[in-house]
Amino acid sequence: MELRSDQWYAGQDRNAYIHRAWMRRGVPDDAFTGRPQIAIANTASDLTPCNAHLTEVAQSVKNGVYEAGGIPLELPVVSLGETNVRPTAMLWRNMAAMATEEMLRANAIDGVVLLGGCDKTIPSLLMAASSVDLPAVVVPGGPMLTGTFQGVPLGCGTDMWRLSEEVRAGTLSQADFVRSESATIRSRGHCNTMGTASTMALVAEALGTVLPGTAGTPAPDSRLLQAAHATGRLAVEMVAADRRPSTFLTTGSFANAIVALAAVGGSTNAVVHLLAIAGRLGIDLTLDDFDRIGSRVPVLVDLQPAGRFLMEDFHRAGGLLAVLREVRDLLDPTALTVTGRPLVESLTDAPVWDAEVIRPRSAPLVAEGGIAVLRGNLAPDGALIKPAAASPHLLRHRGRAVVFDSIEDFQARIDDPDLDVDADSVMVLRGCGPRGYPGMPEVANLPLPKKLLALGVRDMVRVCDGRMSGTAYGTVVLHVAPEAAAGGPLALVRTGDVISLDVGARRLDLEVPEDELAARVPDPATVAAFADPRRGWERLYVDHVQQADTGADLDFLVGSSGSGVIRESH
Structure with a gap:
């Protein structure tokens, strides 16, 4: 078997000598001849608490790689902790993807196992693997216990x-x-709700990049280590079969991921991540595909924030495969997984063990609960809403805008007793998109005015060009594109303007005459709040980040550039 790593290790010349000698350090003599070199891209970090246990998971992967005849090589990669990183972890998702891609390409490896858990780690790893296109498989770190x-x-x-x-x-x-x-926080692992971390683990499995039956296994569960061991063996098999992302990820794979996203009531953040991953593969995935494929899929999982239960219950009830079996007719039967076999083959023996947690198709939690894509003169390139997390009576609404130019502006005024706001108002927060903040923070689920909370109000329509946590809930319109900082009409909204929302009709409109809107310019306070970094990653990001409707990747990172070996330096 000819291996990519042979380009480093094969032969008797000086370069091969250097490569082998520095890597030898106790490995057997045959470590460099015919044995696949498997990187374990590990996002474990004490500063990413949800991923801190992945070093233990990595050891089980190593055992599996060794058992299958490969050589495991742990590779620490950029790790992003959602709760502590400022200003927002999303600012560095693309940097983490780029750094991981470059390290995979630069090193003598034949395949990679991707270890992620917290929100941005699995998306960044999959973006990297899709771009470098080496055999790659994900092990999700798993949710914490309740x-x-x-x-x-x-x-x-x-x-x-x-x-x-x-x-x-x-x-x-x-x-x-x-x-x-x-x-x-009871144990190791990521959020135990259907937040972005749980969503991306499940979506990654539906996409075909995880050993079927693994995603959703709680982090402390010994079966996660068993799956990690099996994944290590699988990585060696994938190298032998030359099973790379481009060979099994197709349009049908992304269709299955969208169905899964809807059926589990997953996070809106998955949309921007799936768009970015598809962009790296050259697959034409659009916002409209999420609405066309997923918006009318029933939500079957009764899990917070849309429902009652938590991820430990979900795993006990049968997990993702049990959900997918209920919607099998909506899946693409040809879409393959890392095993080389169709995803649907994994659903034959996948019963639901608790019909309270995973509802039957005949009695869904929400009949049509997938993410809805809105358009209109306030969101020409689209905006999202998650109906399953919204108040039904607000899904068709008309109200006066109360506008905030920045998070700081919002925080300064939201609890002012003189703020002109009532329960029918539409709160608008702008300057929070990929370019404006920068990094598109999770602030769209605005806290409600204190004076309205005291009156018993618990939900209002909110509109924002930023994101919200997958653990959050409410009638929130988010990912508005173009964002205010990119010239979107959100920058032109004034307090007192009327905004109409009609989720059924997929509309989000500003009731201002076209000629008046065309004559408006953004208020100086709005423009002054936009990010204007002078140096470093933030400057590069603001100059090159795309909008939410295409995945908020950097324009020069879209598309796969392959695993070609860089020039020899010795």
Whole structure:
């Protein structure tokens, strides 16, 4: 078998000598002859707490690689922790993808196992693998176990948003809110709600990049290590079969991912990540595909934030394969996985063990709950809303805009008792898109005005060019494109303008005459709030980032550039 790593290690010349000698360090003599070199791209970091356990997972992968005759090589890669990284982890998703791609291409490896958990790590790893196009397979780190507070299960993220609003409403004490903090994170692993981390793990499996039956396995569960071991063996097999992302990821793969996203009630963030991954593969995926394929798929998983249960319950109830079996007729039967076999072959023995958690097709949580794509004069290139997380009575709404030019502007005024806002108002936050912030932060699920919370209001229509956490909920229109900082009409909205939302008709409109809108220019305060970095990654990002409707990748990173070996330097 001719291996890519032979370009480094084969032969008797000085260059081969250097490559082997520096890598020898205790490995057997035959480590460089005919044995696939498998990188383990590991996003473990103490500063990414959801991924901290991946070093243990990596050891199980190593065992599997060795067992199958390969040589495992752990490769630490850029890790992004969602909760601590400022200003937003999304600012560095593309950098992490670019750095990982370059390290995979530059090193003597034949295949790679991708270890990710927290929100941006799996997307960045898949973007990198798609661009370098070496045999690649994902091991998701898994969700944490369910914590409880005062006898009630806590969904990390979702219940934090809920409890913080109760404090602001005066119905929960600050002391009890702080006490709940230590109960929220019970174990290793990522968020236990259907947030972005859980969503991307499940979507990655539906896409075909995970050993079927692995995604959603809780992080402390020993079966995750068993799956990691099996994935190590599979990586060696993939090299022998030359099974690269470009050989099994197709339009049908992304269609299956969209169906899965809808059926599990997944995060809107998956849209921007799937668009970016498809862009790296040269697959023509658009916002309209999410609406066409997924918007009328039933939500079958009764899980926070759309429902009641948590990821530990989801795994116990049968997990992703049980969900996909319920919607098998909507899946592309030809789409393959990392095993080389169609995804649908994995669904034969995938029963639902708890019909409260995973609903039957005949009794869905939401009949048509997939992500809806809105268009109109306020979102010419599209915007998203997640109906399953919204209030039904607000899915068709008309109200006066209350406009905020930045997060700082919002924070300064939202609890002002003189703010001219009522329950029918539409709160608008701009300057939070990929270019304007920069990095498109998760701020679209704006906290409600304190004076309205005190009156019992718990949801309002909100419109933003940023994102929201997959753990969040509410009637939130987000990913508005073009963003305000890219010349989008969101920059022209004024407080008092009427905005109409009609999710059924897929419309988001500003009720201002076209000639008046054409004559408007952004307020100087709006423009002053846009990001204007002077140097470094932020400058590069702002100059080259694309809009949300195409995945917010950098324009010069779109498309695959392959695994060609760079020039020899010795």
